Amino acid sequence: DGGITQSPKYLFRKEGQNVTLSCEQNLNHDAMYWYRQDPGQGLRLIYYSQIVNDFQKGDIAEGYSVSREKKESFPLTVTSAQKNPTAFYLCATKQDREGRGYTFGSGTRLTVV
Amino acid sequence: AQSVTQLDSHVSVSEGTPVLLRCNYSSSYSPSLFWYVQHPNKGLQLLLKYTSAATLVKGINGFEAEFKKSETSFHLTKPSAHMSDAAEYFCVVSSDSGSARQLTFGSGTQLTVLP
Numbered sequence: 274d275g276g277i278t279q280s281p282k283y284l285f286r287k288e289g290q291n292v293t294l295s296c297e298q299n300l301n302h303d304a305m306y307w308y309r310q311d312p313g314q315g316l317r318l319i320y321y322s323q324i325v326n327d328f329q330k331g332d333i334a335e336g337y338s339v340s341r342e343k344k345e346s347f348p349l350t351v352t353s354a355q356k357n358p359t360a361f362y363l364c365a366t367k368q369d370r371e372g373r374g375y376t377f378g379s380g381t382r383l384t385v386v
Numbered sequence: 387a388q389s390v391t392q393l394d395s396h397v398s399v400s401e402g403t404p405v406l407l408r409c410n411y412s413s414s415y416s417p418s419l420f421w422y423v424q425h426p427n428k429g430l431q432l433l434l435k436y437t438s439a440a441t442l443v444k445g446i447n448g449f450e451a452e453f454k455k456s457e458t459s460f461h462l463t464k465p466s467a468h469m470s471d472a473a474e475y476f477c478v479v480s481s482d483s484g485s486a487r488q489l490t491f492g493s494g495t496q497l498t499v500l501p
Contacts, residue, residue, distance in 0.1 A: 306429050306430070308429075308430070316422070316430060316432065318429035321428075331429050332431070375430075
């Protein structure tokens with residue numbers, strides 16, 4: 274079955290540490306996105322990538338970094354510069370031009386302790 | 387269980403005329419409802435949200451939506467369309483605003499604005 278795999282499901286990090294969230298897809302979708310959700314806020318875009326080796330900042334990119342070396346993978350690194358990293362992180366894909374709607378991963382809940 | 391139906395896959399309006407994008411939902415719980423917009427080659431941007439406060443919600447760029455529980459609708463409107471409004475719009479329902487796993491997206495409505 275095609276889909277998106279996000280790992281881990283729950284992640285705890287000490288202040289001052291970088292942490293990388295994994296997002297893998299086997300849908301052959303071109304576009305991949307990272308969103309952050311805080312209670313009552315809705316989704317906020319962190320980074321997105323339309324094609325391999327290319328990505329753009331979203332609305333809240335500060336303190337985050339990404340890479341897109343393969344079509345299937347779009348890892349997100351939460352750096353120590355992110356002032357409030359505790360949140361729910363969602364990875365999504367969208368098949369550009371032909372597909373409609375989004376496919377979401379199951380999410381990663383990051384807690385800074 | 388919850389679902390979202392966007393009744394029109396494509397809407398075309400002339401610049402300066404009103405916009406109406408229709409959304410119906412079903413939810414077993416008191417839902418939170420959102421409208422997102424995606425411009426070409428961009429990510430989703432939150433337009434507005436309803437979370438059980440006022441039923442008429444005002445968003446960015448002159449958009450607003452009215453939550454009608456009796457009709458299970460959350461239609462998006464704007465009095466006067468601009469060329470910059472041309473984009474894809476998504477209606478989203480969440481049965482728990484703190485849990486993204488309960489998010490359900492509509493299939494989207496492509497808005498075209500004619501000069």
